Structures are given as C-alpha cells and as structure tokens.
Amino acid sequence: MGAVYLFHDLFGYLMEMSADIADLIEAFADGAETARVIERFTGRFEGADPAQFVDVLVAHSVLNEPDDDELDQVWPFAAIKGKWNVWQRRGERLVLWTAWGDRPVTEVMLDAEQTAMWDAFDGDKRLNELRLKFPADKLAALVRRLTHSDVQALKLSMMPASTYAKRPGLAPAYLASTMPYRPWRPGTPVPAPIALDDYYRHEVGDADAQFDHLETTLSHLLRVPHPALHGRTYGEALVDALVARNAIREGSVRVLEIGGGLGYVARDAIARLRAVGRTVSYTILELAPALAEAQQARVGDAATWLIGDALTASVEGSFDLVIANEMVGDLTASHFERGETATAIAAEYGLAIDDAPESFYLQTGAWDLTKRIAGWLAPGGTAIVTEFGDSAQWPRLSTQLDHPELSTHFGHLQQIARGKGLEANVEFVIDLLDVDRAQRGLATTRSQWRALRALASDAGVDLPKIGYTPELFDAALAGKLDLATVGDLRWDKIEDRLMGLVPHEFKALIIRRPG
Numbered sequence: 001m002g003a004v005y006l007f008h009d010l011f012g013y014l015m016e017m018s019a020d021i022a023d024l025i026e027a028f029a030d031g032a033e034t035a036r037v038i039e040r041f042t043g044r045f046e047g048a049d050p051a052q053f054v055d056v057l058v059a060h061s062v063l064n065e066p067d068d069d070e071l072d073q074v075w076p077f078a079a080i081k082g083k084w085n086v087w088q089r090r091g092e093r094l095v096l097w098t099a100w101g102d103r104p105v106t107e108v109m110l111d112a113e114q115t116a117m118w119d120a121f122d123g124d125k126r127l128n129e130l131r132l133k134f135p136a137d138k139l140a141a142l143v144r145r146l147t148h149s150d151v152q153a154l155k156l157s158m159m160p161a162s163t164y165a166k167r168p169g170l171a172p173a174y175l176a177s178t179m180p181y182r183p184w185r186p187g188t189p190v191p192a193p194i195a196l197d198d199y200y201r202h203e204v205g206d207a208d209a210q211f212d213h214l215e216t217t218l219s220h221l222l223r224v225p226h227p228a229l230h231g232r233t234y235g236e237a238l239v240d241a242l243v244a245r246n247a248i249r250e251g252s253v254r255v256l257e258i259g260g261g262l263g264y265v266a267r268d269a270i271a272r273l274r275a276v277g278r279t280v281s282y283t284i285l286e287l288a289p290a291l292a293e294a295q296q297a298r299v300g301d302a303a304t305w306l307i308g309d310a311l312t313a314s315v316e317g318s319f320d321l322v323i324a325n326e327m328v329g330d331l332t333a334s335h336f337e338r339g340e341t342a343t344a345i346a347a348e349y350g351l352a353i354d355d356a357p358e359s360f361y362l363q364t365g366a367w368d369l370t371k372r373i374a375g376w377l378a379p380g381g382t383a384i385v386t387e388f389g390d391s392a393q394w395p396r397l398s399t400q401l402d403h404p405e406l407s408t409h410f411g412h413l414q415q416i417a418r419g420k421g422l423e424a425n426v427e428f429v430i431d432l433l434d435v436d437r438a439q440r441g442l443a444t445t446r447s448q449w450r451a452l453r454a455l456a457s458d459a460g461v462d463l464p465k466i467g468y469t470p471e472l473f474d475a476a477l478a479g480k481l482d483l484a485t486v487g488d489l490r491w492d493k494i495e496d497r498l499m500g501l502v503p504h505e506f507k508a509l510i511i512r513r514p515g
Contacts, residue, residue, distance in 0.1 A: 002190060006062065008178040010070060012082065012147045012155035013060050014174040020044055021053055022186040028063055071140055075128045079121040079143060079157040082490070083176045085153050089485045094118055096146075096153055099450035101180035108151055114142050121154065123161030135513055149179050179445045192361040211262055211465075215405070216446075217326045218386075218429065218506055221499055222465035223264040228439040228469065228494050235268025237383070237433040242321070243276055247382040247512065249320050251406045252279045255318040256376060258310045258369070259327035260284040263295035267325070270302050274497070283319075285310055311368050315376060322373050322383035324507075328413075329405045330385045331365025333395065350419045361395040361406055373511065374420035380515030385413065388505045389414040393425050410507050415512045429506040430495055441498035442468040449499065452489075456481060467498045 006015045027037045033053060041050040057063045059074055065301040086097040094115040096108040110118060117134050131139050156282075164171035184190070211220045222234035229237045234297070242248050254271060260266050266284060273280045277349055282303040286292040292305055306313055310324075311331065318460050333410045336342040338358055346353045349367050353360075389395070389408030395405045410426045417424035444452065449465065456463045459481040466472065470491065482490070490497075495504045 004190060005179060005181060006061065007149040008062065008075065009148045010144060011061060011077070012152070012174060013062075013176045014179060014255050015060065015062075015398050018511040019186070019190050022153040023125045024050060024053060026186045030379040031066055031479045040451040050200075073084075074140065074143060074156060075131065076126060077158055078124060078126050079130075080123040080155045080175055081121055082152050082155050082436070083177070083488075084178055084448040086091060086448055086455055087153075088455055088489050089115075096151060097153055097451040097455045098153075098447075100149070100152065100178065101455060103150075104358065105451060106150065108141075108145075108153075112295060113138065117142050120148075123157075126160070127156075133381035144464075150415070152187070154180055178445065178447060182443070188419060215500060216465060216501065217261065218467075218498075218503060219265050219325055219503065221465070223262075223268075224466050224472075226467060227471055228436045228441070228467070229433060233264070233268045234433070235265040235443060236272045237263070238323075239269050239272035239276070240432070241416055242382060242384070242430050247321075247510070248273070248278065250278070251382055252281065253321060254317065254319045254378070255282045255321045255323065256281060256315065257282070257284045258322070258324040259291075260286055260289065260295045260324070263298035265323065265325055266295060266299050266303055270299070283315075285313060285432055286446050302400040311365060311372070315372075318381070319376050320378050320381045322370065322376055322381070322511075323384070324385045326386055326388075328363070328369060328385060328408055329389070329398075331363065331369060332360045333363045333365060333406055335361050338425060349412075349416055351415055357394055361397070363395055363406060363412065365411060366408060366413060367416055369422065370416045370509075370511075371513075374422055374513075376483065377422070377511070377514055381513050383509075385509040385511070386506060388427055388502070388507075389505070390505055407505075408507070411508050413509050417509070421514075423512040423514070425510050427508050427510065429508050432508050434512075435495065435503065437495050439469050439494040440491045441494035443492045443497040444475060444499050446500055449456065451460065455486065465499070466495070469494070 003016050004019055006017060006022070006025070008015075024037070024041050027040065038050045038054060044050065045053070054063065061070065064070060088095050088097070092112040092115060096110070097105065098108065099105045113134070116141060117130070120130055120133065125137065125144065127392070133448065143154060144155070144195045145151065147156060157172075157175060208358070209215060220232040225231050225233055231239065239248070255269070255273075257266055266282060270280050270282050270425065280302075283306060284292070284295055284299075284303050285306045285308065286295065287307070287309055292307055295303070296305065306315065336359075338356060340358070342360075342362060343353060345362060345364065347388060353362075370385070373385070377383055387408040389410055391411045391414070395409055398405045398407070414424045414426055453463045456477070460479055461480050463476055468476070477483070496502060
C-alpha cells in the first residue's frame with residue numbers, strides 16, 4: 001500500500017515507514033556524521049525534522065555508534081516468544097516451522113540444549129539472568145537466530161511480559177506482529193498499490209489458492225457442514241434464514257449472485273432452495289475468469305453466467321433474490337481529505353458526511369451497486385449484501401492482503417437503499433445465520449496456517465482450510481498427530497476469531513422491495 005516496513009533481525013522490532021525514511025537509514029550504511037546527514041535530508045519530510053527520525057532510529061538500535069557491539073545490547077532485554085509460532089516437540093528436541101508470507105516453508109531444528117533455552121524463555125527472565133544458566137555465546141547465537149525475520153519466533157523487549165499482562169494496551173505492537181510481506185530493498189521502486197477495482201479483473205489466477213491462502217472469506221471457512229451452523233453449510237444457512245423470514249417467494253425463484261467466489265454458496269443455495277420446494281433460475285455475475293471457471297466446475301448446468309463488472313455489466317430482467325456475498329469491499333472507492341469535493345459527491349447519493357474523519361474513503365462502487373440492486377429487484381424481492389464493516393464506522397483499509405480492500409460503512413448503503421423506496425436493515429451475519437456462539441474456533445494468521453499445514457503434512461495429514469473447531473480438527477487429524485506435542489495452537493470464541501477472521505465484524509444488509 002505504498003508503505004515499507006523495517007524488521008530488526010536482532011530485536012524483532014517492526015517499524016512502518018515511507019521509502020524516504022528508508023533512504024535516511026541507508027545514508028548511515030557505511031558510517032556517516034549525523035549532522036551532515038540531517039542537513040542533507042532537511043526539507044525532505046514535509047516539514048518534519050529529520051533529527052527526530054534519527055533519534056527514534058537510535059532508540060531502536062537501527063542506528064548505532066561505530067564502536068558499539070550490537071550483540072552486547074541484547075543482554076538487558078527479556079525474550080518473549082512471538083505470536084503465531086508453529087512448533088513440534090520430538091523427544092528432547094524442538095522443531096519450529098515457518099512460512100512467512102509467500103516464503104518457502106522452513107524447518108528450524110533445535111538441539112537438546114537449545115530446546116532447554118527455548119523452554120527458559122518465559123517472557124520475564126532477562127537474557128542477563130539466563131546467561132548465568134546457559135553458555136553466553138550459545139544463548140546469544142540462538143537469540144539471534146530465532147529473532148531473525150526468517151524465523152520470528154522471539155521478540156526482545158525492554159519490559160518483561162508480565163508488565164503487559166494487566167495492561168495489554170501498553171504492549172508495543174511489534175510483540176504480536178509478524179513480517180509476512182515480500183522483501184524490498186531501498187533504492188528500488190515501491191510497488192504501486194493495486195486499484196481496488198483492478199484486482200479481480202487482472203490479478204486472480206489460481207482460484208483455489210485465492211481463497212485458501214490469499215483472502216479467505218467467512219463463507220469459504222463455513223463451506224462444509226459446520227458445528228457452529230448446526231451441521232449446515234454457509235449457503236444452506238443463508239437460505240434457511242431468508243426462508244424463515246418469508247423473504248423468498250414460493251414457486252419459481254430468479255436468483256442473481258454477484259461475485260460467486262468458488263461457487264460453494266451457489267451450489268448449496270440452489271440445493272437448499274430446491275429442497276424447500278422452489279424452482280430455481282440462478283445467474284452468477286462474475287468479474288474474474290478464473291473464478292467463473294471454478295464456479296462452473298462446481299455448480300455445472302444449475303446456473304448461467306455473465307462475465308463482467310457488476311457496476312457496468314448489462315443484466316437483463318428482474319430477480320426475486322440478489323446475493324452480494326463478501327464482495328462490496330473490493331469495489332471502487334476514492335480517498336479524500338475533508339473538503340467540498342467529497343461533500344458534493346456524497347450529496348449526489350443523498351448522503352451527508354458531516355461525521356467524516358479528516359481522512360476517509362467514499363465507497364462509490366458499493367453505493368452504485370446498491371442502486372443497481374434496487375433496479376434489479378422484482379416486486380417482493382429480497383437482496384442480501386454481506387461484508388465486514390459496521391453501520392456507523394467509516395471504511396478502514398485492510399493491508400494484510402495482497403491487494404487493498406475496505407471495510408464497509410453499512411449505514412451509507414442502508415440510506416441509499418431506503419432512498420430508493422426499499423426496506424433496508426443491517427444485522428450481524430452470525431445472528432442472521434444463527435451461529436452457535438458457544439463454539440470455539442482455531443485462530444491463525446495466513447502464515448501460521450501455511451506452517452501448520454506443512455507440519456501436519458509431514459505427519460501424513462492433509463488439512464483443508466476450513467473454520468476448524470476442536471471437533472473438526474480432531475477429525476481431520478485422524479489420530480496421526482499428537483496435539484500434546486504441537487504448539488502454538490490458539491482457540492478462541494468463534495464469534496471473536498476463526499482462522500484469520502473476526503466473524504462478529506461481518507454484517508448483512510437485507511433489502512426488500514414491497515410486493
């Protein structure tokens with residue numbers, strides 16, 4: 001997204017910056033007088049004093065005095081095990097598995113003495129204390145190896161972990177953050193951000209990898225009969241919820257799905273509609289050819305396809321049900337600072353933006369799609385639009401993906417739909433689908449999941465990417481992997497975390513045209 005990150009291979013610090021600050025760091029690469037570098041960079045940072053950046057970089061040991069021994073600086077620090085590690089015990093030895101971003105899966109083997117050191121890293125003991133128990137040279141070498149960006153199993157902290165236990169808000173973000181991004185070297189161009197509306201048109205190649213690795217959706221995680229959905233799939237639960245509300249007409253039902261993912265929602269929605277006595281005519285409007293191909297393989301002749309942009313494609317006829325599932329965050333949006341231009345644009349849609357922050361996005365693509373949906377709905381028809389977001393929160397940019405995506409301001413979509421004379425209400429997806437909130441789900445990141453899959457594969461287990469509960473995870477392992485030897489697995493309430501998603505952040509806009 002135009003930012004670059006520095007990962008400190010000795011301490012584990014993670015620092016976001018612009019490319020020109022990276023240039024400032026490189027100015028000291030072969031040794032330099034600070035005053036001359038500051039003079040050289042004066043005026044480069046939009047009025048900010050480069051001396052302030054130098055002070056921050058010195059405080060984080062990014063810049064050091066020429067006669068400093070960097071390794072000597074680590075001894076006053078506590079070693080805290082980073083989040084999202086994957087490891088397995090094999091007798092007295094430990095194996096760490098890493099797969100940061102798109103880097104190859106790597107096994108880091110620790111011998112018995114190194115494993116004993118790993119066990120001693122409790123987050124509170126400082127390295128000064130631990131070198132009384134272990135040889136200092138071996139301890140320093142292990143710390144250097146495990147904090148490195150290739151492994152990221154340790155972070156060094158001046159304050160022990162217990163300091164943050166009662167005050168988690170004080171913990172610096174780097175202690176829980178990882179570096180999954182591709183390498184970048186100062187002096188080379190910073191890759192330009194991909195436009196929101198260009199990604200699916202040009203960048204999606206491997207359909208399965210798109211949802212298994214790059215951007216897993218809630219519906220993808222719940223595509224199997226799931227305990228949290230009382231043994232149903234996402235598509236089945238969605239139809240059940242709408243039928244229970246009398247939101248789907250009897251008899252023949254014309255359905256339009258906008259952006260069909262891998263086709264699981266369509267497959268299960270068609271089957272469920274037929275099971276409750278509807279005759280179904282199902283159309284999928286898809287932008288990405290690779291995804292359309294995957295959908296056709298999964299759904300077959302139960303649907304027809306339109307290949308094109310949801311905002312411009314010619315769609316004939318009207319529909320009794322329109323589904324836009326987890327796709328409006330990818331539509332066109334424009335970034336603004338507060339000013340008259342944005343106000344005028346919003347006014348064209350009947351929206352007031354007096355509560356906008358200083359810097360914000362207008363989701364004109366999602367607004368236009370809402371207007372188009374209003375035109376496609378038949379009398380008595382229903383549309384459902386799902387995405388992560390909130391009724392009153394301005395869009396937030398997600399940067400953990402390989403492309404930009406925005407959370408959705410559902411209040412704006414609701415106002416636009418109501419302005420078209422439609423009924424429109426916003427609900428939590430987990431309430432709409434009657435998710436069992438008592439269930440616990442596996443919490444991971446993309447990189448941890450890749451590493452965990454590699455560990456399981458080594459034991460002869462193939463782990464598809466679904467929303468694992470302990471029950472589903474045990475069934476998948478089939479007794480081939482002893483979880484007592486594996487870490488660091490984290491389980492959370494399913495509404496708060498499922499794999500890399502936060503299910504309670506997903507909302508549904510339900511639109512109805514009076515009959």
